[in-house]
Amino acid sequence: MTRPVIVGVDGSPQSRAAAEWGAREAARRGLPLRLVHAWINEPLYAPPVPDEPASRQLLEDHEREVADRHPGLTVSTALLPEMATAGLVEQAADAELLVLGTRGHGPLLGFLLGSVGLPVITHSTRPVVLVRTTSDAEPADQVPGNGGEGDEIVVGLKDLGQPAATLLEFAFTTASARGAAVRAVRAWGAAPSLFGANPPENLEGEERDRHLDLESRHAEELVTVLAPWRQRYPGVPVIEHLRYGNASEVLLDAAAGQAALVVTGRRVRRPLLSMRAGPVTHAAIHHARPPVAVVPHED
Template identity: 50%
Template sequence: MTRPITVGVDGSAESLAAVQWAAREAVRRGLPVRVVHAWEKSDGADEPAGAREALAETVRDLADRHPDLPVSTGLLDGGPVEALVTAAADAEMLVLGSRGHGAIVGFLLGSVGQQVIAESGRPVVLVRAGDRAETEAAGREIVVGQQGGPDDSAAALRFAFETAAARGAGVRVVRAWNLPTLYTFSPGSMKLLDEAGGLEPYEKKALREALQPWREQFPDVPVTQHVEIGSAGEVLLSVAARAQLMVVGRRAHRSAVGARIGSVAHAVMHHAPCPVAVVPPA
């Protein structure tokens, strides 16, 4: 079954940029696009005025720009979070504008957008209004964060390498580390550090091991290994200017007020100037 790239629209400049990003990515990957509008039915109200025509206009625009791209549309009723998460379930990825109004109001700061990211079982890509095809030019990298062992960031690494392969781009894999506190030392951890030759060599070794299967699977993708001391969010943002896409893994936490997203993804979503892909665990 071929999964489409699904993009949510609400009429904002951000969502229109998201449509164009989704279309370019679909062409590169040989996938169809599905354009959806999520709305919440209340008091027996009919579909939002002009929604069908807006979707039809989007299809006409995509047909002009990408005549061979298969495009379908959908009006999704019910709660916007549930509707968008459901739409994402059958998609290769869900693409949204990073700010908007209507169904995804206050995307970066509001609860709806964060819940979609936290609950989606598929990658969610956030696109700003100023995004242009020129930002995907040669020389700009796919930047991805890696942490923990080989399995901890596997889904994010897969997404980054697949995207880089489709674009003919290189991947910069960033692993940030901090000095451990006294209480985190143990005889076992000290032995591992001694064998590696110290803290930084240990982190570099961990990154090499995490990358090995992806280097083997994507031998034509250039890879830059970036190991730096500091918080993961700060280190990722320090290289964001050279990125055409930033990829981070998602660590969703649930609390009494609903799903929350990990601090690294939260920082990158707010401050990265390029599109950001938030990838759930495999």
């Protein structure tokens, strides 16, 4: 069964940017696009009475805009008679990926009202892509000073077992569809580092040798985990990005270059009292300029 690219829309500039990004990605992958809108409001203090006709009109407007800009794309719509959190999570289960809109470097807004955004991200069984918007409701995936879309899929790697395989599969599939490179990012060293963002340069003797050995070992591990993906996708350029320092800072620094998309992971099963999406994913969601894909993975 062909999985569609699904976009949650609400009529805001953020959801229009998400719809445009989702349409481009669906066209690249040869997949259909489905626009969905949950028309039952989240239960806040005194939710207004839902307006079903207005919700249907909203979907029709989005569908017409997308069809006009992407005439060869198969586009469908679905009005969800439920609240956004439950409806989007349910829709995501059948999606190749779910695309949502965000605004600025801060909390998720628009139809991700209040506490809706994080539950959608952390309960989805499929990848969720968060798309920022520019002032004209275009996806904010252009390279600063360049004006064109970035040409790297930046993927952050921590655990190099099954989690890395899941993230790399998504990154290489995405890169192959758009003719982009994969920049595989891994941080090593203390976090936060006692030496700042750079490795110490004045170490001597055994301490210096141990530091160099650690760096060499991490480099070899990164080469090893990337080897089968290089063979599987020989046409995709691969950049090994190994840096000393804090994982969040290293990933954000890598994403500030030529990134079209940042790929980060989310453990499906996390300890009860832990952050539901992890500190690196939180940092990417709130501070990365390009769209961010949050990919669920097993331990």
